[in-house]
Amino acid sequence: MKPNKPAKQWQGNLMFLWITATSALCIGLLINQFRDKPVALVYQSKEQRLMQAVQNIKNNQPVAEDDDGIQLPEILTLEQMRVVVKKEQALVLDARPEIFYRSGHIPTAVSLPREDFEISYAKLKEQLEQNKNQPIVIYCSSESCEDSQMVKSALGQLGYSNVALFKGGWAEWSKGELNEDIL
Amino acid sequence: MIKKILLSPWTVVLLRVLIAGVFIYAGATKIANPRAFADSIASFRMLPSELINVIALGLPVFEAMLGVFLLMGKWKRQAAFVILLMSLAFCIIIIQALVRGLEVNCGCFGAGATSQWDVWLSLGRDVLLVFLVWWLYVRMLWAENKKSFLLAPEA
Numbered sequence: 498m499k500p501n502k503p504a505k506q507w508q509g510n511l512m513f514l515w516i517t518a519t520s521a522l523c524i525g526l527l528i529n530q531f532r533d534k535p536v537a538l539v540y541q542s543k544e545q546r547l548m549q550a551v552q553n554i555k556n557n558q559p560v561a562e563d564d565d566g567i568q569l570p571e572i573l574t575l576e577q578m579r580v581v582v583k584k585e586q587a588l589v590l591d592a593r594p595e596i597f598y599r600s601g602h603i604p605t606a607v608s609l610p611r612e613d614f615e616i617s618y619a620k621l622k623e624q625l626e627q628n629k630n631q632p633i634v635i636y637c638s639s640e641s642c643e644d645s646q647m648v649k650s651a652l653g654q655l656g657y658s659n660v661a662l663f664k665g666g667w668a669e670w671s672k673g674e675l676n677e678d679i680l
Numbered sequence: 681m682i683k684k685i686l687l688s689p690w691t692v693v694l695l696r697v698l699i700a701g702v703f704i705y706a707g708a709t710k711i712a713n714p715r716a717f718a719d720s721i722a723s724f725r726m727l728p729s730e731l732i733n734v735i736a737l738g739l740p741v742f743e744a745m746l747g748v749f750l751l752m753g754k755w756k757r758q759a760a761f762v763i764l765l766m767s768l769a770f771c772i773i774i775i776q777a778l779v780r781g782l783e784v785n786c787g788c789f790g791a792g793a794t795s796q797w798d799v800w801l802s803l804g805r806d807v808l809l810v811f812l813v814w815w816l817y818v819r820m821l822w823a824e825n826k827k828s829f830l831l832a833p834e835a
Contacts, residue, residue, distance in 0.1 A: 540732035
């Protein structure tokens with residue numbers, strides 16, 4: 498006896514689901530092999546990934562030298578941040594993914610994304626390691642993002658002692674700039 | 681008027697293009713940043729760490745493929761069926777996260793900030809998607825069965 502039409506359609510749907518899902522998984526794994534930094538098959542949390550990067554940096558790092566600089570409060574307000582940026586009193590770091598940094602960032606800020614911490618740190622190594630007491634301000638997207646806090650603790654582990662957060666992040670800064678333009 | 685719009689063949693074409701576009705875009709953004717998508721999956725606290733990255737690598741390609749199949753037309757009915765199942769699954773996953781009071785990041789279109797408002801927004805979007813895909817699937821089934829009925833030899 499031939500299966501009726503709805504049963505055939507169901508069979509077709511399930512077969513399609515099985516074949517497409519399997520092919521997608523294979524293609525996904527294949528694409529991963531061609532990435533600059535392939536994703537490991539077992540998941541590591543953001544904190545674990547960052548700590549791993551810190552450990553890798555620590556393993557090939559010379560001892561830091563001391564130098565005095567301006568002491569920053571732990572958390573900066575928008576007004577304080579404006580002064581810091583205007584007078585270039587601190588090294589400003591953007592902890593968001595680089596694509597967001599490219600589409601807009603606080604003036605004088607350089608990119609040190611949480612996700613690619615190890616690679617970006619290597620790029621900024623000279624600037625950062627010339628003085629581990631230099632004032633540094635980190636920000637990310639907004640108050641709800643955690644990247645700036647995570648990068649701050651990573652830098653703390655690497656021996657940076659004068660690191661502040663601009664909690665409002667890019668959202669507060671850009672809103673502030675917009676308000677100033679309107680006024 | 682509404683009935684006329686709903687039953688129009690152009691509605692089916694429009695829905696196909698719209699839903700396919702959403703799935704291709706969602707897949708592409710996640711293929712570009714699998715780590716951020718893995719973080720989103722982890723925030724739902726449903727899967728063991730051994731499965732999270734495998735799904736983060738496979739699911740975006742799956743979504744993009746479904747979008748392409750829906751657009752191409754060769755297996756459009758099957759693609760609509762799977763998209764319907766997936767959208768239902770997404771709704772259930774988001775609802776369970778809300779019930780458990782988890783602060784999750786939907787990750788539907790790549791990385792984003794974690795907030796309760798975003799989760800409700802994602803749920804609303806998914807419910808709307810379920811209705812649209814369900815309508816599309818029913819229309820496709822209906823069109824297919826009607827065609828075969830018309831072509832069937834007389835008993």
